[in-house]
Amino acid sequence: MSINRLILGDNLEILKTIEADSVDLIYLDPPFFSNRNYEVIWGDAGEVRSFQDRWAGGISHYIDWLKERVEEMHRILKPTGSIFLHCDWHANAYIRVFVLDKVFGEDGFINEFVWKRSSTRSSISKAARKNYDTIFYYAKSKNHIYNQVFMGLSQASKDLYKNKDEKGVYQTVPLLVSGKRNGETGKVWKNIDPNKHGKEGMHWVTTPDKLDEYDRQGLVYFPPKGVTPRLKYYSNQSPGVPLSEIWDDILLVQRHEAIGYPTQKPEALLERIIKMASNEGDTVFDPFAGGGTTIAVADRLNRRWLGVDQSVQAIKVTEFRLQKQTDLFTAPYTVQLHKYDYDMLRYKDAFEFESWIIAQCGGTPQNKKGGDKGIDGKAADGTPIQVKRSDTVGVNVIKNFSVSAKQFDKSLFEQNAAALKPVGTIIAFSFGRGAIEETSRLKNEERILIRLLRVEEIVPVAVKPAISVHISEMEQDEKGTRKIAFAAAGQSPAGIEFYSWDFMYDAEKGFKPQVLLDKTGTQTCSFKTGSHTIAIKVVDNDGLENTEVIRLKINGKVEQVT
Numbered sequence: 001m002s003i004n005r006l007i008l009g010d011n012l013e014i015l016k017t018i019e020a021d022s023v024d025l026i027y028l029d030p031p032f033f034s035n036r037n038y039e040v041i042w043g044d045a046g047e048v049r050s051f052q053d054r055w056a057g058g059i060s061h062y063i064d065w066l067k068e069r070v071e072e073m074h075r076i077l078k079p080t081g082s083i084f085l086h087c088d089w090h091a092n093a094y095i096r097v098f099v100l101d102k103v104f105g106e107d108g109f110i111n112e113f114v115w116k117r118s119s120t121r122s123s124i125s126k127a128a129r130k131n132y133d134t135i136f137y138y139a140k141s142k143n144h145i146y147n148q149v150f151m152g153l154s155q156a157s158k159d160l161y162k163n164k165d166e167k168g169v170y171q172t173v174p175l176l177v178s179g180k181r182n183g184e185t186g187k188v189w190k191n192i193d194p195n196k197h198g199k200e201g202m203h204w205v206t207t208p209d210k211l212d213e214y215d216r217q218g219l220v221y222f223p224p225k226g227v228t229p230r231l232k233y234y235s236n237q238s239p240g241v242p243l244s245e246i247w248d249d250i251l252l253v254q255r256h257e258a259i260g261y262p263t264q265k266p267e268a269l270l271e272r273i274i275k276m277a278s279n280e281g282d283t284v285f286d287p288f289a290g291g292g293t294t295i296a297v298a299d300r301l302n303r304r305w306l307g308v309d310q311s312v313q314a315i316k317v318t319e320f321r322l323q324k325q326t327d328l329f330t331a332p333y334t335v336q337l338h339k340y341d342y343d344m345l346r347y348k349d350a351f352e353f354e355s356w357i358i359a360q361c362g363g364t365p366q367n368k369k370g371g372d373k374g375i376d377g378k379a380a381d382g383t384p385i386q387v388k389r390s391d392t393v394g395v396n397v398i399k400n401f402s403v404s405a406k407q408f409d410k411s412l413f414e415q416n417a418a419a420l421k422p423v424g425t426i427i428a429f430s431f432g433r434g435a436i437e438e439t440s441r442l443k444n445e446e447r448i449l450i451r452l453l454r455v456e457e458i459v460p461v462a463v464k465p466a467i468s469v470h471i472s473e474m475e476q477d478e479k480g481t482r483k484i485a486f487a488a489a490g491q492s493p494a495g496i497e498f499y500s501w502d503f504m505y506d507a508e509k510g511f512k513p514q515v516l517l518d519k520t521g522t523q524t525c526s527f528k529t530g531s532h533t534i535a536i537k538v539v540d541n542d543g544l545e546n547t548e549v550i551r552l553k554i555n556g557k558v559e560q561v562t
Helices: 012-015 045-054 059-077 092-104 155-159 209-214 265-275 291-299 312-324 342-346 352-359 395-408 410-419 433-446
Strands: 004-008 022-030 078-086 110-118 130-137 163-165 170-172 176-178 202-204 230-234 281-286 304-309 333-336 384-388 421-428 449-454 464-474 483-492 496-502 517-520 522-527 530-540 543-554 556-562
Touching: 004 312, 012 059, 012 304, 022 059, 022 265, 045 130, 059 078, 059 092, 078 092, 078 265, 092 110, 092 130, 163 464, 176 483, 265 291, 281 291, 291 304, 304 312, 304 384, 312 333, 312 496, 312 517, 352 384, 384 395, 395 410, 395 421, 395 433, 395 449, 410 421, 433 449, 464 530, 464 556, 483 530, 483 543, 517 522, 522 530
Parallel strands: 004 304, 004 333, 022 078, 022 281, 281 304, 384 421, 421 449
Antiparallel strands: 078 130, 110 130, 163 170, 170 230, 176 202, 464 483, 483 522, 496 517, 496 530, 530 543, 543 556
16 A cells, blocks of 8 residues: 555455555445446446446345445454445445444444535426435544544525625624623723623623734724624634535536546545545545546545546546646556556666566565666565566577576575476566577576566556547637647557547646547647647557647648647
C-alpha cells in the first residue's frame, strides 16, 4: 500500500492479496440489486462477466457475492478504519442485516445516511418517487477516525442573512442571553445593565472587553432606541450546520464534473465522506472504481489510494481523470492492466525496467546503478539475474554472464552446475540464434545451465492500438471562428473501447481531456484564428492506448502543420 494504484481485475482476488490492517477507509458503490441490464454501463467483457456472476441467482446469491467481498474488506481495514457502503432501496435492508451486521457486528454500526439525489417528481406516478440512496457507515472499532464536517446551509438558514454592508451579507444574533450573572458578563456595557432585562434578568454572551473589541471591528449592530445591540454574523463565517443523517444539500453530478458515466457520484459526496473518516496521508480504497470519483477526490485531498474495477474503460477513464487534475505536486501512481504495452516496456528507463521485471518474476532487484558486473538482481533460489532491455540478445551476453554468475556466488554456481540446475537467468525481449546456440553448448559441453526468459513469459505483452484522424472544415462565423469536424479511427486485434480528446493540448502539461469518454470517435469543435494543438487518445479492450497529435493553423483557412 505504499503507492497509489489502479488495478484492472476481480476485486475479490485482489482483496486477497492485500495485507491485513493496511487500509484506513473503504468506500464502495457496488452495482445495485435491480436485476436490470442497464447495470452494464461500460459494456466491456469484464463488466459483463461480473454482471452475470451476480445474477446467477436471486437476492441470496447477490448477498453472498457481496458478503465474501466485505469480509475481505473488514480484514484489510485498520482498527481505526471504517467502511461506507452505498446502496439503494432494492437491497439496503438485506445488506445491513445479512452483510454489514454479520461482518462488522451490530456494534460496528455508526450511521445510516440518506442522500437525497434530486427533488424532481412525477405527477402521474402511483407511488412516491424513490429519489434517495442509502449509505451505511460501519467502523472496525470504537476507536475509529472521525472528523467533524458540516453540511451546507438550508435555504431557510440562508434567508436569515438578509442584511448587507461593505464586509458582506450578515444576520444579527443576540448579545444578551437569559440568566443573571454577578461576574464580568453581568456588568454594565454602553450604559446597558443586562440584569435589568427580562423577567429573571440577563447577561452578556461575553465579557465587556470582548464586546469593546467587537465594537472596534464594527461588528456590533445598534438598532433603534429601546432595543439591545446585536452581533453581526456574516455568512462566510459559518462552516454550515453539523452533519445530520439526511444529506439533502449535495446535488447530482454537475455539468462540469460529468464524464458520461450514468451512475457517476458527485465529488462533493465523496469529499464529505473522505474528510469525515480519514486524514491526509491515509489510504482510501474503492473496490468498484467505476467513473473514478473516489480516486480523483482522494488524490486531490492528499490521501493515498487504491482503485479496482473489472472494466478496462473504468480503469482508463479514471486514469485520464487523474491526468486532467495532475500538477507538479501530484503523487505518482501506477496502472496495472492484464497486458502491457510493448513499446512502453521496451523504451522505458532501463534501471526502472530492470527492477520492475525482476520483481514481476519473484526475484529481488539489486537496485544498484553501475558496477554491478552484469548482475541486476537474484532469483528466489539465490541465483543471479541479468536483464537486457533489448531484442535478439547475442552470444557475447551469454558468455559474459556465465563468468559473472560464477563470480556472484562460486559455491552456489558449482552446486547447481553439478546438479544441472540453472546457475542464473537472463531476461530479454528476445534472443538471437547465436545466444540460443551458446546456451545449448554451455549446457551440453560444460554442464552450465543458463535460463533464458523472455519478457512475455513473465508478463503478458501486446502492441498498442493504431490510430488515424481525419479532419474536415465545416463553416466559419462572422468573427472568423472555424468549426472543424474530427473523425478518429482506431485499430487493434483486441478491439477498440473508446476515445478521449484534448483540444488544448500542451505537451509540457500532459494530456488533460475535455471529452473524456467518446465511443464513436467523432467530435466537432470551434477554433479561433491562431495555432492549435489537439491530442486524441484511443484505448483498446486490453487497456492499451495510443495518441495522435494534430497541429492546426487557422488564418483565413485551415492548415494542418506537420
